[in-house]
Amino acid sequence: MVGIKDVARQAGVSIGTVSNVVNRPHVVATATRNRVLSVIQELGYVRDESARQLRAGRSRILALLVLDLGNPFFVDVARGAEEAAHDEGLNIITCNSSQRVETEASYLAMLAEQRVRGVLLSPVDTAGDAMQAFRRSGIPYVFVDRKVPAEDASSVSVDDVAGGELAARHLLETGHRRIAFVNGPMLLTQCRDRDRGVRSGLAGSGAELSVLEAIGLDVTSGRDAGARLLGMSPRPTAVFCANDLLALGVLQAMVGAGVRVPAEMAIVGYDDIEFAGAAAVPLTSVRQPALRLGRTAASLLVAETGDEPPQRRQVVFTPELVVRESTRRTSS
Amino acid sequence: MVGIKDVARQAGVSIGTVSNVVNRPHVVATATRNRVLSVIQELGYVRDESARQLRAGRSRILALLVLDLGNPFFVDVARGAEEAAHDEGLNIITCNSSQRVETEASYLAMLAEQRVRGVLLSPVDTAGDAMQAFRRSGIPYVFVDRKVPAEDASSVSVDDVAGGELAARHLLETGHRRIAFVNGPMLLTQCRDRDRGVRSGLAGSGAELSVLEAIGLDVTSGRDAGARLLGMSPRPTAVFCANDLLALGVLQAMVGAGVRVPAEMAIVGYDDIEFAGAAAVPLTSVRQPALRLGRTAASLLVAETGDEPPQRRQVVFTPELVVRESTRRTSS
C-alpha cells in the first residue's frame, strides 16, 4: 500500500511538503504542488484515515444508530440526517440495531472504539450497561425520536402523547366506543407515551379500551395482533396501531378475514409512511416530520461537536393527523 | 481521554502488559490480569481503534454501499449481510448512495481512506472515476445484485433477464396484447437486463410493447409514470414495473383515476417487498431472495479478505413469480 513516504521520495520532496500539498495547498509553491499532485495521481495514493485520526485525536465521521431500518420512517430520518451532515462536510454512517439490545450494545462499543465525532441515537435501551459505558466515552450524542431530561443530552423528538391523543380523539369523533390499541414493546418510550396519549384522549368519554401489546413493530406482528383482534367478542369497532407497519398487518388480517374496513373496523396508524397511502385501504395515520427530525438532530449534534460549551437543547415537533379512507364514516 | 498508558500507570504494570490483558489474556498471570481489568473498568478505558488499526494495517469493519435504502428490498439485503458479518465477528456499516453518483463517489473515497476490511457494492456507476480509483486501493469488494465479469470481482445477483421474461410471459398468458413496461434509469444494469428480459419474453408473440423510462425507482416516479400511462391511447391493458415502488405508484395513479385493477389495467411489480402484498390491490411481483443475496455476498467477501488467494465467484439466483390480485383474470 502506497504511503506518503513513497510520494515524497518519488516527487523528491519531504514528507511534510506532501502533507501540505494535501491539506494546505496554498502554502506550497505552484510548481512543487503540481509535481506532487501528479505523483499522487500516478501512484494512486490514498491517505490513511486511521493515522490521520490518531494524530488529530478525533475522526471526521458521524454515526446514526437507528432502531429499525425496516421501518421507512427511520429511513427518512436517516435521509434527513445524511443531508445535514453532508452540508457540514461530514460523512455519516448508519447502523441498524434492529431493536435488539445486544446489536445496539455492539454498535455502541464499536463507535466508541472508532472515536466517532458524534452519534445520533434512537436507542432501545437508554439505561443499559452499553449506554452507560458509552456516556463515559465522552463522545457527543443527540437523541432522535426520544425526549430525555435536558441535563443528560440534547434531543429531537415528536410529541408522542399528543400523537396518541390525536388518534384517540379522532376515533371518538367518528363515533367509536369500543376501541383497541395495538402497541409495541413497552420498553420503548415511544410506545409508553403513545399509550399515555391514548388513555388521556379517551378519558371521560366512556369508551372502552382494549390494549394489545405486539411483539415487534413490524407487519408480521401486526398480522398476529389482527388475528387476536378478530377473536375478541364483542369485537372493537376501531383500532389504533402504534405504527403504520402494525396497522398494515392488522389491515391485511381484516381483508383476509373479509372484515370490511372502515365499515366494520376502522384503523389508524402512526408515522404516515409512504406506503400508508398506497395500502389496500388508504390508512389514516399520525404524521411525524421524519426528514426534519433527522436534519435537526444532525445540526444539533454538529453544534455540540464544536469547541463552544455544549448547549443542550430539547426540540419537540408536533404530530399531525392525516385522515384517509380507513376511518371514513360509513352510512350504515 | 484515558489511554493505555493511564491504565498501565494506575495498575503499576507496563504498557505491553495492559495490551496483553486486552488481546491475549492467557499469557498474563491471573492476579495481574484482574488488577488491570479492574483499573480498566474503573477508568473507563476504551481502546482506540485508529491506533490499533494503524498498527495492524487494516480495520475490522466491513461496509455495505447500497443503491437505495428507501427500497425495502435493499433493507433486506442489508439485514442479510449484517447477519453474516456478525456471524464472522465483524462489524458492518451501511452507506446509502440514494442512487446519486456523487454520494456514491464520496462514500467510496471515505471507505478507501478508512482502509475498511472489505466492501459490498451495489453501485450506480461501475465504470466511473470513483470506482476506478477505488479498485486501485486494493480493498476487496463484492458486487451485490449485479453481475460482473469474473476477472473483475466476485458477485452475487439475481437473473434479471429471467425476471423480466417471467413477468412478460405471465402477462401474455393472462391474455394481454398491449403491454407497457415502466423501467428505471437505463444507467442501472438491473434495468437494462429487465428490459432485455421483457423483450425476449414478448418476442414473437405479436404483443405491442411501450416502454416508459421513469426518472427514479420510487413511488413518486411511479405516480408520474401512471399519469403518462393514463394519457396513452390506445391505453395498454397491462403494465410491468421494474420495481415494486414504481408499481405501487402506478397503482395509486390508477386507483385515483378510477381505473379498475386488474380489470382495466393489470400490474406486475418486481422485488416482492413486504408492502406489495398489502397494497390497495395486492401486487403480483417477481420475488428476489434479498436476505440470501446479502448473506451470500457477505460470506464471499469475508472469504476474499482471508489470506488465501482470492477465489472469484459469480453466484446467480433465480427469481420467482408471485401471482396476486393485480393480474388475476377477470370474467369481463
Add this chain to the structure above:
DNA sequence: CCTGGTCTCTGAAACGTTTCATATGCGTGT
C-alpha cells in the same frame, strides 16, 4: 553591504496502539 521580511521547504516529535526480543524469577531434574 547589511538588515529584516517573505516565501518555501525540511526534519523531528507526537498520536496510542501491538508486537517481539529480551529480562527476570522460579521450580525442577540431575
Add this chain to the structure above:
DNA sequence: ACACGCATATGAAACGTTTCAGAGACCAGG
C-alpha cells in the same frame, strides 16, 4: 549446586500521518 525451561513482565520499535519550529533562499530598503 547447577543448568534448564517455563511463566510472566518489560521496553522499544514501528505503523502513517500532522504540525511546528526553524533553516535557507531571495528580495527590497537603507
